[in-house]
Amino acid sequence: MGRTLQLHRFSGCMEIGVSLERALEITTQLMMEVTSEVVLLEDAAGRVLYSDIASKVDDPRFDNSAMDGWAVREADCQVTGATLRIVGTSQAGAGDVPAVGEGEACSIMTGAPLPEGADAIVMVEDSTVQDGSVTINGPARPGYIRRRGENLLEGTVALNSGTLLTPAAISLAATMGHGDVCVARKPRIAVIGVGDELTPPGKPLSEGAIYESNTFGISSLVKKMGGIPQRFDLIRDSIDNLRDVLDEAAKSCDAIITSGGVSMGKWDLVRRIMEEEGDVRFWRIMMRPGGPPIFGSWKEKPIFGLPGNPVSSHVVFTVLVAPWLSSSMGCDEASGPRLANRVRVLMEEPLRGAPGKLCLRRISIRQDGDALVGTTRTHQGSGNIHSMVAHNGLSLLPPGNDCDKGETIDALWLC
Ligand code: AMP
Ligand code: MG
Numbered sequence: 001m002g003r004t005l006q007l008h009r010f011s012g013c014m015e016i017g018v019s020l021e022r023a024l025e026i027t028t029q030l031m032m033e034v035t036s037e038v039v040l041l042e043d044a045a046g047r048v049l050y051s052d053i054a055s056k057v058d059d060p061r062f063d064n065s066a067m068d069g070w071a072v073r074e075a076d077c078q079v080t081g082a083t084l085r086i087v088g089t090s091q092a093g094a095g096d097v098p099a100v101g102e103g104e105a106c107s108i109m110t111g112a113p114l115p116e117g118a119d120a121i122v123m124v125e126d127s128t129v130q131d132g133s134v135t136i137n138g139p140a141r142p143g144y145i146r147r148r149g150e151n152l153l154e155g156t157v158a159l160n161s162g163t164l165l166t167p168a169a170i171s172l173a174a175t176m177g178h179g180d181v182c183v184a185r186k187p188r189i190a191v192i193g194v195g196d197e198l199t200p201p202g203k204p205l206s207e208g209a210i211y212e213s214n215t216f217g218i219s220s221l222v223k224k225m226g227g228i229p230q231r232f233d234l235i236r237d238s239i240d241n242l243r244d245v246l247d248e249a250a251k252s253c254d255a256i257i258t259s260g261g262v263s264m265g266k267w268d269l270v271r272r273i274m275e276e277e278g279d280v281r282f283w284r285i286m287m288r289p290g291g292p293p294i295f296g297s298w299k300e301k302p303i304f305g306l307p308g309n310p311v312s313s314h315v316v317f318t319v320l321v322a323p324w325l326s327s328s329m330g331c332d333e334a335s336g337p338r339l340a341n342r343v344r345v346l347m348e349e350p351l352r353g354a355p356g357k358l359c360l361r362r363i364s365i366r367q368d369g370d371a372l373v374g375t376t377r378t379h380q381g382s383g384n385i386h387s388m389v390a391h392n393g394l395s396l397l398p399p400g401n402d403c404d405k406g407e408t409i410d411a412l413w414l415c
Helices: 003-010 020-027 167-175 214-224 239-252 269-277 310-328 386-390
Strands: 015-018 036-040 069-072 082-090 104-108 120-123 127-130 133-136 157-159 180-184 188-193 228-231 255-259 279-285 294-298 301-306 340-347 362-368 371-375 393-395 408-414
Touching: 015 020, 020 279, 020 294, 020 310, 069 082, 069 133, 157 167, 188 214, 188 239, 214 228, 214 255, 214 310, 239 255, 239 269, 239 294, 239 301, 255 310, 269 279, 269 294, 269 301, 301 310, 310 340, 310 386, 310 393, 310 408, 340 362, 340 393, 362 386, 362 408, 371 408
Parallel strands: 015 279, 082 104, 188 228, 188 255, 255 301, 340 371
Antiparallel strands: 036 180, 069 104, 069 120, 082 133, 127 133, 279 294, 294 301, 340 408, 362 371, 362 393, 393 408
């Protein structure tokens, strides 16, 4: 049966040659079902919150000092050299705190409760102590008092569902009194490499064989996005073998990523089996590199057929699969895990665009004064994975647009 016929058969629901924006839109029609689990806070770094978190306490819990020094009454310290009687010490964690009356001072440590009667703090550096008294040589500052609840009031939701738990967010959850948190379960993603020529690295190579790299790269990307990659044995170019592995992957995983076999070639079996037996939503994106991806579902599980060229598979994962994984886990663009940030870059060299296609050339981005500046280093072939290591960014040249030296362009700065 001819390819044209097959495409014809599916053209009702399948779009061919879509823009990246349209491809992203179509992927949202088939999201993964991600459920939740409760994990200890110490295990929660890098996870995505599944519910809002409200504070169980006021933060700070009580008025306290921001400095080591003296708790005083501001009115007693109007003149330099005022001498105040020492009434005791307020230490962090201590319960009993002496009150401060007129003409009195209480030694106070950072974070210790403010004594009753005190309304300002003098830094220890601005004082001298002699015979049970302290002489004040510097300003008494109300601003050195951290007021109860000034950061957060009990009941305030300070972390929202869909937030990536960064180290700072973990600290905040602990500050709010949460020893465990409800997070999105890590999605299990099947990673399947397809091609007769592929040999696992470390094994002897036969004539015409090459080392397989994409399933390793894609698995690392899945991990970086907070998923659990499940690598399957490499698939020879056999449609029966491919069908069996896709079936197995659909049973054990939440989504499937394949690499290779999605172009126009006779042996591009992922495309063929998807067209004949799967549900295809789109094939091909108007971008370079990374033109041939296919997307749809296999046995009810979302499936991304990525191109085999190593750069293409990385680029398509970065711009298409990563945002999908992030929103499947309940994140919005700003707060979720991601692989790149959109920036404006001043190019030091000209870049060639691609007619009719968004062009993602590998560029090196660096800060130079106020500007981000871009250059290119290695050659740009989509088979040259070294270009993804030697550079840290991707141009976003609109279809048909070249970039002159000195022009500022949109780009992705890879994280
Ligand atoms: P394909 O998309 O199957 O036509 O493959 C395009 C190019 O990528 C060919 O040169 C393949 O040898 C290469 N390739 C395909 N899959 C992989 C892989 N898993 N690792 C490394 N290279 C690959
Ligand atoms: Mg192939």
